[in-house]
Amino acid sequence: MQREQCWAGYCGGTFPGNIGDLVKSASGRYATAFASRGAASARKNAADSSGRGWTVTPRTSTHQVAVAFMANRNSGPGKAIYLTSAADTENIDVHIAPYGKDRLLVSWKSLKGAKCAAGTRTGTFTGTHLRLIGWNGKAQGADKVVTARISGDLAVLKNGTLTWAYAPVTPTYATPLNGASPTTTSLRIARLTP
Numbered sequence: 001m002q003r004e005q006c007w008a009g010y011c012g013g014t015f016p017g018n019i020g021d022l023v024k025s026a027s028g029r030y031a032t033a034f035a036s037r038g039a040a041s042a043r044k045n046a047a048d049s050s051g052r053g054w055t056v057t058p059r060t061s062t063h064q065v066a067v068a069f070m071a072n073r074n075s076g077p078g079k080a081i082y083l084t085s086a087a088d089t090e091n092i093d094v095h096i097a098p099y100g101k102d103r104l105l106v107s108w109k110s111l112k113g114a115k116c117a118a119g120t121r122t123g124t125f126t127g128t129h130l131r132l133i134g135w136n137g138k139a140q141g142a143d144k145v146v147t148a149r150i151s152g153d154l155a156v157l158k159n160g161t162l163t164w165a166y167a168p169v170t171p172t173y174a175t176p177l178n179g180a181s182p183t184t185t186s187l188r189i190a191r192l193t194p
Contacts, residue, residue: 021096021153023104025135030070033096033106035063036080062090062114063121065129067106067137081137090114090121091129097154097162099132100194103140105162106131107150111173120176125149130192148190162192 023031038059045053065084068077083106084091090111099105107130111123127145134140154164169184 023096023098025098026101028072029135030073031067031096031104031135032070032077033065033067033083033094033108035091035094035108036066036082037061037063038066038080038082060085061087063092065091065094065106065108067096067104067133069135069137083131083133083137083139084108084110088113089126090123092121093149093151095150095154097156098160099162099192100160103132103134103194105154105192106133107154109149109151121173122175123173125173148188150190160194162194164190166190 021032025031039056040059041057043055045055047053064082066080066082068080070077091108092111094106094108096104096106107128109128110126111121112126114121114123128148128150130144130146132140148166149169150164150166152164152166154162156162165187167184168186168188
């Protein structure tokens, strides 16, 4: 969607994991949401013999939530619209889904007091944000912040209801993961009806 700082083993996730889904409108427009540090500068990397490499200096120290719109399937993305800007908050697991006829639901998890270094994010989990936006990127009300951790794809049912599965666990982001993960034997299904 745009140039971002990236290095071997870490690019903010794997495609399409580094974007939060792709939504098509009835008129053929597309919207996507993603975690972004932006680019203060970007220049071709002369040391990359493939010609595809860029050296990017990030604009922010933490990932912010951005959305981009495309006029149709053949157009490039428009300029990213940033939904967040708090410098000490890391935003992860960004998703977007249609919500009713003319709105989109963007969700993401936030970490306060965040640090992002060499692909590792640490901080204190402060909730999953749910924000309704229009097809212009503008908020349609205040964020709803919930304690559930939405970290998978949102499914859209025939009646427009959004649903997702999640594990009711309390992971910690205080230190880098060391291979141990929270364990649970249950799975919950959440539903959101427009």
